[in-house]
Amino acid sequence: MAFGVTSISIPPAVTGARLSRWVGRMAWLPLLPILIIAAVVYAKDGGGSSGLPKQFAPLALSAMAAERIVTQGAPERRAVTWNATAQVRPRNIVMMIDESVRADFVDLSPGNSYTPNIAALADRFVDFGPAVSGGDCSVYSNAILRLTASRRDLAHSVNTNPTIWQYAKKAGYRTVYIDAQSTAKAVVLLGSTNFMTVREKRDIDKAYFIDDVQMDRADFRLIDILRGELAGSRPVFIYANKNGAHFPYDWSYPASEAVYGPTVTSAGKDTVATRLASYRNAVRWSVDHFMKKLFESADLSNTAMIYTSDHGQAMKVGKSTHCTIYDPDPRVGLVPLMAYTADPTLRARFAIGAAANRGKASHFQIVPTVLELMGYSPADIASEYDESLFAATSRPPQFTSGDIFGLFSDSVHWNSIDLSLHYLEPDAQRLQPNMASAKADGP
Ligand SMILES: [Zn+2]
Numbered sequence: 001m002a003f004g005v006t007s008i009s010i011p012p013a014v015t016g017a018r019l020s021r022w023v024g025r026m027a028w029l030p031l032l033p034i035l036i037i038a039a040v041v042y043a044k045d046g047g048g049s050s051g052l053p054k055q056f057a058p059l060a061l062s063a064m065a066a067e068r069i070v071t072q073g074a075p076e077r078r079a080v081t082w083n084a085t086a087q088v089r090p091r092n093i094v095m096m097i098d099e100s101v102r103a104d105f106v107d108l109s110p111g112n113s114y115t116p117n118i119a120a121l122a123d124r125f126v127d128f129g130p131a132v133s134g135g136d137c138s139v140y141s142n143a144i145l146r147l148t149a150s151r152r153d154l155a156h157s158v159n160t161n162p163t164i165w166q167y168a169k170k171a172g173y174r175t176v177y178i179d180a181q182s183t184a185k186a187v188v189l190l191g192s193t194n195f196m197t198v199r200e201k202r203d204i205d206k207a208y209f210i211d212d213v214q215m216d217r218a219d220f221r222l223i224d225i226l227r228g229e230l231a232g233s234r235p236v237f238i239y240a241n242k243n244g245a246h247f248p249y250d251w252s253y254p255a256s257e258a259v260y261g262p263t264v265t266s267a268g269k270d271t272v273a274t275r276l277a278s279y280r281n282a283v284r285w286s287v288d289h290f291m292k293k294l295f296e297s298a299d300l301s302n303t304a305m306i307y308t309s310d311h312g313q314a315m316k317v318g319k320s321t322h323c324t325i326y327d328p329d330p331r332v333g334l335v336p337l338m339a340y341t342a343d344p345t346l347r348a349r350f351a352i353g354a355a356a357n358r359g360k361a362s363h364f365q366i367v368p369t370v371l372e373l374m375g376y377s378p379a380d381i382a383s384e385y386d387e388s389l390f391a392a393t394s395r396p397p398q399f400t401s402g403d404i405f406g407l408f409s410d411s412v413h414w415n416s417i418d419l420s421l422h423y424l425e426p427d428a429q430r431l432q433p434n435m436a437s438a439k440a441d442g443p
Helices: 017-028 031-043 057-072 116-120 138-146 154-160 164-170 184-190 215-230 272-297 344-356 363-374 378-382 426-430
Strands: 092-098 125-127 174-179 206-209 236-241 303-309 337-340 398-401 413-416
Touching: 092 138, 092 215, 092 363, 116 272, 125 344, 138 154, 138 164, 138 236, 138 363, 164 174, 164 236, 164 363, 174 215, 215 236, 215 272, 272 426, 303 363, 337 363, 363 378
Parallel strands: 092 236, 092 303, 174 206, 174 236
Antiparallel strands: 125 337, 303 337, 398 413
């Protein structure tokens, strides 16, 4: 088994006693749990690890994938043959990928009590959501985006297409990766996250990992890094993985920000109602406060940004929250998808695209959009991809579950989702904030 190129995401700082114990165990006995989980993953075609501790799941998945790549030989990845010729393009491009954020928990309607800050920013965004994710696991959704997979031939394209970094560099952008889910120490020890290989990393000019803050502050540290990079002297392409709202949700926000309750932690029990309260708190902190802080502190005037989440979330106690392979709950594919630009012409194009893609916008439309933003010609892009976010997709909304690399089986599992349906749980609609503990401003 090739552990040298495996990945792990240990939270930046460990405060919970349970998590401490897991990490402590892992430091002393790293191989045994990884082997057990790898066996579970193998038995379930690459998606069986989601119910297991967060830090082991990507490790086991990558261990399995790395083992397969080593024994079968990694396919050759193409060089970029296209040229970025467009004269007018954003100086900076940001792909902001959230973690476990479900579309219907991010409310853009004015005055709503759940996510009022992002609602106040609604006129800055063009909203494509609710949208469908590429996969229902972090590793697969991020691989689809970073490895520029095409919906036309997923398994082949994800293995052989140039990476998003290769396209960005050829187009003249400095390439920056910000990973708010991993510490540098863990990455040095075990590789990196989300199937990122040594070869992929060669095309990243600067990779940031977040070691110096608590887990519930990692996304705000990400903003500091982003602000610095956007203010640099060269045009920059940034791919950022947020810490977001991964299960267990109470680790994603400070205890003082528990305005919905009782939470899983405060009640001391894991029920659908307590999970929903905890999840509302996590989204309020890591999406709603995050966006307020981002727009307050970073100069985004020369930047185009695509914001989405890697996958959605299911709220059934005793079942996986995401990353299931067979018959997944549609909520695991239900993600927000928004575009931001200060350029009125580009914004108008996004608005036309959003109207045309209502109820069917997909992660698979993001890469062709970003390639066009980088300056590649629509004709070249159309030779490899279906419609970008600028035109109506002809595909029904579907997300994959399980392996997409052809490592575990020859066929990809596709799951349909009806984006016009109402998926919000009744308990989530009944939650009222405890205003006594709600602070007026963020971090
Ligand atoms: Zn994820």
